Amino acid sequence: MTEMIRAEKLEFQVPSRNILSIPELVIEKGHVYGIMGPNGAGKSTLLKLLSLLEAPTNGTIYFHGEKVSAQTVTLDQRRKIAIALQQSLLLDSTVFQNIAVGLKIRKQPRKVIKAKVFEWMEKFNIAHLADKHAYKLSGGESQRVNLARAMILEPELLCLDEPFSALDFPTKMKLVEDFKSILTTSGTTVLFVSHDLLEVKSLTNELFILMNGELQQHGSTEDVIANPNASTQSFINEWKSYLTL
Numbered sequence: 001m002t003e004m005i006r007a008e009k010l011e012f013q014v015p016s017r018n019i020l021s022i023p024e025l026v027i028e029k030g031h032v033y034g035i036m037g038p039n040g041a042g043k044s045t046l047l048k049l050l051s052l053l054e055a056p057t058n059g060t061i062y063f064h065g066e067k068v069s070a071q072t073v074t075l076d077q078r079r080k081i082a083i084a085l086q087q088s089l090l091l092d093s094t095v096f097q098n099i100a101v102g103l104k105i106r107k108q109p110r111k112v113i114k115a116k117v118f119e120w121m122e123k124f125n126i127a128h129l130a131d132k133h134a135y136k137l138s139g140g141e142s143q144r145v146n147l148a149r150a151m152i153l154e155p156e157l158l159c160l161d162e163p164f165s166a167l168d169f170p171t172k173m174k175l176v177e178d179f180k181s182i183l184t185t186s187g188t189t190v191l192f193v194s195h196d197l198l199e200v201k202s203l204t205n206e207l208f209i210l211m212n213g214e215l216q217q218h219g220s221t222e223d224v225i226a227n228p229n230a231s232t233q234s235f236i237n238e239w240k241s242y243l244t245l
């Protein structure tokens with residue numbers, strides 16, 4: 001059990017109100033964490049703070065025991081964290097070039113880049129799309145490119161904000177299954193914001209439930225779903241009622 005991130009007294013405020021208030025939160029290496037909660041609960045805000053994109057109003061974040069902040073984060077630390085969002089935001093170029101871009105910035109040799117891009121395209125079942133223009137891809141294909149682009153950098157921490165939510169159900173579940181097997185071999189630590197309990201059940205082994213900017217429950221995904229507490233039961237049981245339809 002290795003601690004990767006520790007957040008203490010984490011708060012994010014805007015002039016009119018508190019958006020987030022979390023006394024303590026620990027992310028351990030190798031786990032896949034789900035972050036669920038109602039709209040506006042603060043999930044995306046929490047992800048932005050933990051991925052060091054935005055600074056909290058108060059509180060401290062430690063990355064491998066070192067105090068870090070969005071202002072002081074080093075390039076080396078920044079490169080250990082990758083982010084993929086709901087919108088894939090691909091570049092005006094081919095699939096190959098989109099996946100290669102991070103390694104190019106890191107000035108890897110061309111041969112290495114080519115081999116790695118093909119390796120990751122194969123893992124995500126998109127090798128046949130290598131020369132296709134990114135803007136001509138389907139939603140599911142774009143999201144595969146988006147994830148391959150992040151994973152090729154072999155991040156220690158991968159932060160995902162609803163990456164599958166714009167996909168139709170079968171496309172989503174196929175990608176979730178493929179992604180799950182990729183994560184099993186990569187050992188990447190993942191923070192996965194989702195509003196879909198089915199995705200969360202398939203992909204994550206730990207689950208945080210965030211409501212009104214506060215962490216209401218944390219435990220193994222199985223246990224949180226099976227045993228919601230007084231604060232989370234209405235949220236989780238509503239989901240469970242849909243899943244057993």
Ligand SMILES: Nc1ncnc2c1ncn2[C@@H]1O[C@H](COP(=O)(O)OP(=O)(O)OP(=O)(O)O)[C@@H](O)[C@H]1O
Pocket residue numbers: 014019037038039040041042043044045046195
């Ligand atoms: N910079 C900001 N200024 C003002 N309000 C903000 C700011 N950032 C977030 N908020 C508000 O904080 C709350 C939490 O936002 P956040 O995007 O983190 O929620 P979320 O849980 O990701 O919601 P969703 O499920 O809709 O994506 C929302 O009410 C949002 O309007």
Ligand SMILES: [Mg+2]
Pocket residue numbers: 043044045
């Ligand atoms: Mg959000």
